[in-house]
Amino acid sequence: xxxxxxxxxxxxxxxxxxxxxxxxxxxxxxxxxxxxxxxxxxxxxxxxxxxxxxxxxxxxxxxxxxxxxxxxxxxxxxxxxxxxxxxxxxxxxxxxxxxxxxxxxxxxxxxxxxxxxxxxxxxxxxxxxxxxxxxxxxxxxxxxxxxxxxxxxxxxxxxxxxxxxxxxxxxxxxxxxxxxxxxxxxxxxxxxxxxxxxxxxxxxxxxxxxxxxxxxxxxxxxxxxxxxxxxxxxxxxxxxxxxxxxxxxxxxxxxxxxxxxxxxxxxxxxxxxxxxxxxxxxxxxxxxxxxxxxxxxxxxxxxxxxxxxxxxxxxxxxxxxxxxxxxxxxxxxxxxxxxxxxxxxxxxxxx
Numbered sequence: 001x002x003x004x005x006x007x008x009x010x011x012x013x014x015x016x017x018x019x020x021x022x023x024x025x026x027x028x029x030x031x032x033x034x035x036x037x038x039x040x041x042x043x044x045x046x047x048x049x050x051x052x053x054x055x056x057x058x059x060x061x062x063x064x065x066x067x068x069x070x071x072x073x074x075x076x077x078x079x080x081x082x083x084x085x086x087x088x089x090x091x092x093x094x095x096x097x098x099x100x101x102x103x104x105x106x107x108x109x110x111x112x113x114x115x116x117x118x119x120x121x122x123x124x125x126x127x128x129x130x131x132x133x134x135x136x137x138x139x140x141x142x143x144x145x146x147x148x149x150x151x152x153x154x155x156x157x158x159x160x161x162x163x164x165x166x167x168x169x170x171x172x173x174x175x176x177x178x179x180x181x182x183x184x185x186x187x188x189x190x191x192x193x194x195x196x197x198x199x200x201x202x203x204x205x206x207x208x209x210x211x212x213x214x215x216x217x218x219x220x221x222x223x224x225x226x227x228x229x230x231x232x233x234x235x236x237x238x239x240x241x242x243x244x245x246x247x248x249x250x251x252x253x254x255x256x257x258x259x260x261x262x263x264x265x266x267x268x269x270x271x272x273x274x275x276x277x278x279x280x281x282x283x284x285x286x287x288x289x290x291x292x293x294x295x296x297x298x299x300x301x302x303x304x305x306x307x308x309x310x311x312x313x314x315x316x317x318x319x320x321x322x323x324x325x326x327x328x329x330x331x332x333x334x335x336x337x338x339x340x341x342x343x344x345x346x347x348x349x350x351x
Contacts, residue, residue: 026071028052031062051115054286065113085113096253105134121288123175123281124159124245125196131160147262157309159247163261167248170267172278172299173291174306176202176214177243197240199283205237211282212292223280225298228305244278244299244309278306 034040035047052058063069065083070076085107086093096102110130128137137155145151161167176197202211215223215231231237246267260266278299281289299305303319 026063026069028058028062031069047114048287050285051287054288055114055116057113057116092253096255099253099255101255109133115287117288119249119251120291123196123289124173124247125175127159127161127247128155135160157243157245158267159245161251161255162246162248164255164257165248166252166254166256166258167250168252169249170246171249172244172306172309173247174242174244174278174280174294174299174309176240176282177308179239179241197283199285202283212280212290215280216292222293222295223298224295225301225305228294228298228301232304232307241308242280242306244306 032047032049032052035045036049038046057065066080067083068078068081070078073080089107093107096107110133141152141155144155148154162170178195178197199211202214205211206214213219214237215227217227217230228242232241277296278294280292280294282292284290299309302309
């Protein structure tokens, strides 16, 4: 019994050291009572409960990063402590410190710890928006245009990290965008002439169904080429279309300029297996994106798979192949027919 009490006492002491000032009773909900209201804490300290609840940081709890907060906060006058990111992300921090960015931007300059998501849960446009905070898109387009044809289009279709990091496993991710004018609530991060469709707009179209049902009509969890064709040609979705971005599935923080990215074949390689793999990214209420697998190879149909994505050397369209064959055949009719006719009538000319 004495040994049991000793262990129990030791446990209480350890808990008191980890959770000072009686903060053991505080939970995320207690903090969000104030921090979900801009009128109470101000914009800078405002936290979206829905977005925060989806993060891994939410699972750890507010006190894991803000250890000095007590149950008397803010009346106790103690300034909340802030966690150092490298405490948990040591390998990632070491990788980032080797890049030139480390001297100019801290983790919090690019990542909101109260809304941080995994790579597969954010859009390529979201990734580029972080870069655009320092690197103005129009200036970057001009700088890349010195050597890169259609630089603006390339920057629209590629997350910056696709070329400026050692990220791996590239695949085409499809997003639903607006054709022409988009609602005010839509995201304008998709690039020039496009706006990512938001959760509210797509849910309004889906009604009582999950928004995935707008494309995955049979509900099998796979977007087939037939379903993509139906979506792209449906008059009900005439203001929507699909946009593809070549996005790495494994992201690194070794931001740099890589020599092999100057080689066009890094992306424009015919028959690449990775390019045939694609997913459909659909926005969710909590700000994340749900990934839905797409039928293997379906994305390579430029007309019906992804009208706003064309990768020369990889994208194929059977309809365009037929049209091209007809044009080629028609072009051969005159010279071949004329030559054949002259050969058949050669005796007449010799007489």
